[in-house]
Amino acid sequence: MSAAKRVQQWATFARTWHIFDCKWQDPYQSANIIKKYLMGLHKPIYHPMNDCGDVVVCINSREIALRGDDWRKRAYFHHTGYPGGASWTLAWELHNKDPTMIIKKAVYRAMKGNLQRRHTMERLFIYPGEEIPEDIKQNVSNQIRQLRLVPQRLDHIPEEEVQQYPKVMEYPPDYVLK
C-alpha cells in the first residue's frame, strides 16, 4: 500500500467526536439523532460489519425536557432477578438519582438489540452539566444541531430589559398582584 492510499484509508476511518447539548431536548427524539452518529449511519461507507461509528459527547443532560406529564407518569422497570425483585422507578425519581440515566437508556433503546450495541454505547459520553474534562473537550471537532430552540425564560432575562420592554398599560398603584 502506497503512502497516499494509507492516509486515504486513515482519513476514511477517522473517528470524529461530536458534541450534543441536551438542554430542553426530548431525550427520545434526540436518541434517534445521536444513534445515527454513534453507529456511523451518516457515512456513505456504513455497513453493519464496518467499524465506522463516531463518538458523541452529551452535555447538560440534567436539563432534558420530557413531554406532557412524563416526569410523573413514565416508569423505568428494573428486576434484580430474585423473587419479588421487580421495581418501578418514576422518571423524576430516576433523574434525581442519576441525571445521565434517562438519556443513556433512551439511546440504548433506540438501537437494535444485538451484540454490537453495548460496544457502541461505550462511545457515548454523558455529562450532567456543562463542564467536561479537558482531554475530552480537545477531541471534539463537531457539534450536532439541536432538535428545537431552547426557549428563554422570563426570570432569566435581566431586570432592566424587562422594565424597558414596551407595555400596553400600567397597573394602577392600588392593584394587588396575585
Add this chain to the structure above:
Amino acid sequence: MAFVRRFMPILSRLVQNTSSNQHQKIHRWVAPTLRELNRREDKNGGKIISPRNTYLEWNLEAELFAFGKRLKEDFDAALLFQAFTDRSYVIKEEMKQKEIKFDIKMKDNRELAEDGYKFMDEYIDLYLQAVLPKFPIEGVTGIKNHLLSEKVLANISFHLGTKDIILAAEYPVDNYKLANTFKAIVGALYRSSGEERTAHFVRDFVITQLQGQDVNEFLHIEDPWKLLKELISKAGSNIEPRLIGQAGTNTLLACYRVGIYINKEMLSAGFGETVNIAKEMASREALKKLFGTQENMYPINFRLKGIPKTNPEMRYQIAAS
C-alpha cells in the same frame, strides 16, 4: 384451487424427492484410492511434469509459425527460432554433439535480446515523455525501470505463451529466461518488420502494463515540502501550510488535514496521523497536480502512433535545481 389443495401433500412429497436426488453421492472407495495414488506419486519423487515439446506430435516449426500469427506479426522464421533458443540449450546441444562427433553451429538469443532491450529502452523513454509531458525525468526513468524489470517482462512473456516453446536446458524455465526471450522476440521483430511495427508491439504489450497503476509510486521524492517550495518560489509565489481539520486529537486514531495555500487559495490538501505527515502528504498532492498525475488525471494514452518526439521545455526539473 380445491384441486391444488387436495393434491398438495403429494405435490410437496414430489418436490422433496427431487431435491434429495440432487445430493451428490461420492463413493466410500474414492478418498482412500486418491490417497493411495498420492502416496505412490510421492514415493516416486513427486508429480512428473513432462514438457509439451517432448510429446510425439510436437512440431516446433508449426508452433513458431502459429506464435507469430497469433500476435498478427510477420516474423522471419530463422530469427524467431533464434529468439527462442536460450544459451543453456546451445551449450547442452554442443555437449551432445561432441559425444557423437558431429558439429552444427547454433545461434543463441543473446544478441537479439540485447537489440530488443536497447530498442525498448529508447522507445519506452520517448513514449512516456510524450504521454506524461510534465512528469519529471526521474519519474519517467522509474516507470521505465519498472516496465523493463525481469518480473514484468517475464509475466508478459509467460502470457504470450512462450513457456513451452523456449528451447532451454531445464523445464520449467525461470523468470530470467522468460524475460530474456521476450526481449529477443522484440529484437527479432525489429529485424524482420521494422521500427514502427516493433514500436506498436512494445506499446501494446509492455506499456499497457501501466493500466490501473499509480505512476507517482515510481517517482521517489525525499522531501516533498522542500521541493514544492523550490518549484513555487521559482514561479515567484509563496506557499503556506494550514491546519484545516482534525479529529480525535488525544486519541490513538488522531487524524489531521493540512491544506497548502498559494496566494490565499487552496492548492491541495492531505491527511495524516500527525500534522507533519499531513503536511508531507499535502505537498505530495500538490506536486502531483503540478506534474499532471493527480488522482483524477486522464488515463494514460496507449494509442500514440509511431515513435514520439521529445519536448523537454515543459518538464519539471528536480535534480538540476
